[in-house]
Each structure stands twice: as C-alpha cells, then as structure tokens.
Amino acid sequence: SFYASCERVFRPDLAKVPIVVLSNNDGCVIARSYDAKPYVKMGAPYFQIKDILRRHGIQVFSSNFSL
Numbered sequence: 001s002f003y004a005s006c007e008r009v010f011r012p013d014l015a016k017v018p019i020v021v022l023s024n025n026d027g028c029v030i031a032r033s034y035d036a037k038p039y040v041k042m043g044a045p046y047f048q049i050k051d052i053l054r055r056h057g058i059q060v061f062s063s064n065f066s067l
Contacts, residue, residue: 003031
C-alpha cells in the first residue's frame with residue numbers, strides 16, 4: 001500500500017477513492033489502498049480484474065518508482 005499512499009500524497013482528490021498501483025508494464029497489482037483490498041488481491045493480473053475495478057470505482061495507476 002506504500003505506492004498507493006504516495007499517489008494520494010500527490011493527488012489529494014483521491015483521499016476517499018480506492019486505488020491500485022500496477023507493476024512495470026501494468027502487468028499486475030503491486031499496491032492497494034486499504035479500501036481496495038476487499039476487492040483486489042495482491043499480485044492479481046490486471047487483465048483479469050478490469051471488470052472488478054470498474055464495478056467498484058477503483059482507480060488504477062501505473063507504477064511510479066521515482067516517487
């Protein structure tokens with residue numbers, strides 16, 4: 001959840017929005033906000049969870065390791 005928390009620091013408008021961060025090349029989930037955890041498992045492949053993300057309004061971000 002570290003990278004998800006970092007995204008929220010730079011985007012305060014995401015404070016109440018569930019978010020996930022994807023690995024390099026957007027392959028799988030590497031971080032989830034607390035409110036996204038009930039819906040998305042760590043390491044889940046992105047292509048398999050697109051519908052779940054859309055259904056629950058979960059925002060998706062590519063990894064930004066330079067943070």
